[in-house]
Amino acid sequence: MPLSLGVCGSAGTHPGPGQACSGYLVAAGASRLLVDAGNGSLSQLQRWVDVADLDAVLLSHTHPDHCVDLYGLYYARRFHPADPAPLTVYAPAGAEAQLAALLPPDAREGFSQHLRFVPVAAGDTLVVGALTVRLHAAVHPVETLAARIIADGRVLAYSGDTHGGDDVAAAAAAADLFVCDATWLAADGPHPEGLHCTGAEAGALAEQAGARRLLVTHVNPRLDRDAMAAEAAEHTTAEVTAAEDGLWVAV
């Protein structure tokens, strides 16, 4: 399979009606990487892949809309008939302790046995089968990783949650597809600093990066995603579309 992206969840901050929070299946060859595991994203994920066949997970950060479906993933693998080996979860330092703290004592040991957390940071490069993943720093109140994912010479970039940032633009430099946080419409502002992009800011970031295509995502479920794409398109020459759950795109 060529480098491809499946959107398991496209809602920003909280789920919408029939819409899950951030989760993306990245596939190339036989490799399968889940990037983020927000509320409800495990549902769409399983339409594409058996949870036992995931090669790794990458968490951009530990806000609930990006990580709480790790609990479901843990149980799905723990009770899977194939008894899969522990799954590597690349995440910012402290993620395991933060997530384990919500579990009752009977579940904590298994959580750490079935999911093997590996702390990672901006500047690190990961290799997950056919995928090479370079981590960058996003602009967000907690440590948040953007990612530049390469396979077969194609480049997929993911902003994580970010309010712009030169290192996110570096992650998306000349990307074939840039998946970018576009939570709010600029027209509804002002918005808090240092949290998320507006559609306009996502478009400007894609333009700064020279990305070829822009997929706006993490849209607040109360907003019209097509209006978000239209706002972004006013600020970039990249081809702009809006993410929706179940969307599958070749990078």
Ligand SMILES: [Zn+2]
């Ligand atoms: Zn978020």
Ligand SMILES: [Zn+2]
């Ligand atoms: Zn966040």
